[in-house]
Amino acid sequence: MSAPLDTVLGTTDxxxxxxxxxxETLGESALADRNDLKNVVDGITTGYKWQCVELGRRYLLVNHGVVYDNIAMAYDIFRLKYVRRVADNVLFPLVPQANGVATRLPAKGALLIWNPLGKFERTGHIAVIVGATASYTDIVEQNVDFTVWPAGQTYSRRLPTTTWAWRTALNELSDDEWTEFLSTDDADAMGWVTPKHCRHQYDSIKLVDVLFSPSIRVFEPLWTLIPSSKAILPVLNTLYPHHPLLLTSSFALTPALQAAGYVIKPVAGRAGANISIVDVHGSVVSQSDGRWSNDTPVYQELALLPKHNGKYVQLGTWAIGGEYGGTIIRADANKIMGLESFAYAMRVIE
Known part of the structure; x- marks a missing residue:
């Protein structure tokens, strides 16, 4: 038997x-002011009573202290990138898992999301996963069934989970090698998202909170485009000819460069892409591929890196405010450093 609106169907985590x-049990007068239908928990509006999205937000708020942003439709939650911790507004990423291809069972507190199909063809649907095993997945949801739960039950529905696994070796079967497909009778679940965050163990904000926060993007100042472009090399060579800390560079291949050996670098190149090293005999001794093959080339005097323990070694040094700011060591068996080259932090001890 269907219960009236606002009836508590059951209690979960x-x-x-x-x-x-x-x-449908509401009269027209009850729908006159939509604000009367909003639910508020500890000053946080969780949504309209008692929609599926409201339950998802309220569950995360009560159990994890986080909420997700307002969305137009339930299925839009699958596209959200993060949830926000109410206590300090720190954002934590949502990790999407497509149904049928995920490599692990959903975690408790994950949000199960349905595509706008079948019974949920207009808005989609979400539920909160409160338990998952290889045999079944327990969910809590609103706006689907209007009957009170049996005594002692802590979930709305128990969905069968079809699981399968395979071994890569006889003794290498682990949880990560399980995958699952959640079956429903009305529409396919598109997948689930799991909030990934841990409780803060510090009172103050740490640098890691800034660097790893998905809500923060760090941009280099516009002026860094100038020194990062290889086009500045011939300019510096013109301003400071024969400087002991500068290699001869030119936009044209000169006889002097040919006689000394040279390196061809694309102006906008990055991470060792599209570099060619040519020796004094005109032979290419090393080169790399990349997406800047049609870029304007710069020709620079050859100076091979020193070799230590079978690897070529390069120092990278930074200045901050005109003062020494740090050094890293890059190493590679190849003469050309790239993204895969080893990088070692270095500390100077006085």
Missing amino acids: GGVEVYCYDH
Whole structure:
């Protein structure tokens, strides 16, 4: 028998109550002011009573202290990138897992999301996963069933989980080698998203909170485009000819460069891409591929890197405010350094 609107159908983790949303039991007067239908928990609006999205937001708020942004439709949650911790507004990434291809069972507190198909053809649907095994997945949801749960039950529905696994070796079967498909009778679940965050163990904000926060993007100042372009090399060579810390560079291949050996570098190249090293005999001794093959070339005097323990070694040094700011060591068996080259942090001890 269907319960009236606002009836508590059951209670799940953290004392979160699941309510009946049989809106057909409402009269027109109750729908006159939509603000009356909003639910608020500890000053946070969790959504309209008692939609599926409201339950998802309230569950995460009560049990994890995080909420997700407002979305137009339930299925849009699958596209969200992060949730926000209410206490300090720190953002944590949502990790999407496509149904049928995920390599592990969904975690408790993950949001199961349905495509806008079948019974949920207009808005899609979400539920919160409160338990998952190789045989079944327990979910809590609102706006699907309007009957009170049996005594002692802590979930809305138990969905069968079809699982299969394979071994890469006889003794190498682990949890990561399981995959699963959640079956429903009305529409396919598109997948689930899991909030990834841990509780703060410090009172103050740390540098890692800034660098690893998905809500923060770090941009280099525009002026860094100038020194990062290889086009500055011939300019510096013109301004400071024969400087002991500069290699001869030119936009044209000169007889002097041919006699000394040279390196061809694309102006906009990065990470050792499209570099060619030519020796004094005109033979290419090393070169790399990349996406700057049609870029303007710069020709620079050859100076091979020193070799130590079978690897070519290069120092990279930074200045901050005109003062020494740090050094790294890059090493590679190849003469050309690239993204895969080893990088070692170096500390100077006085």
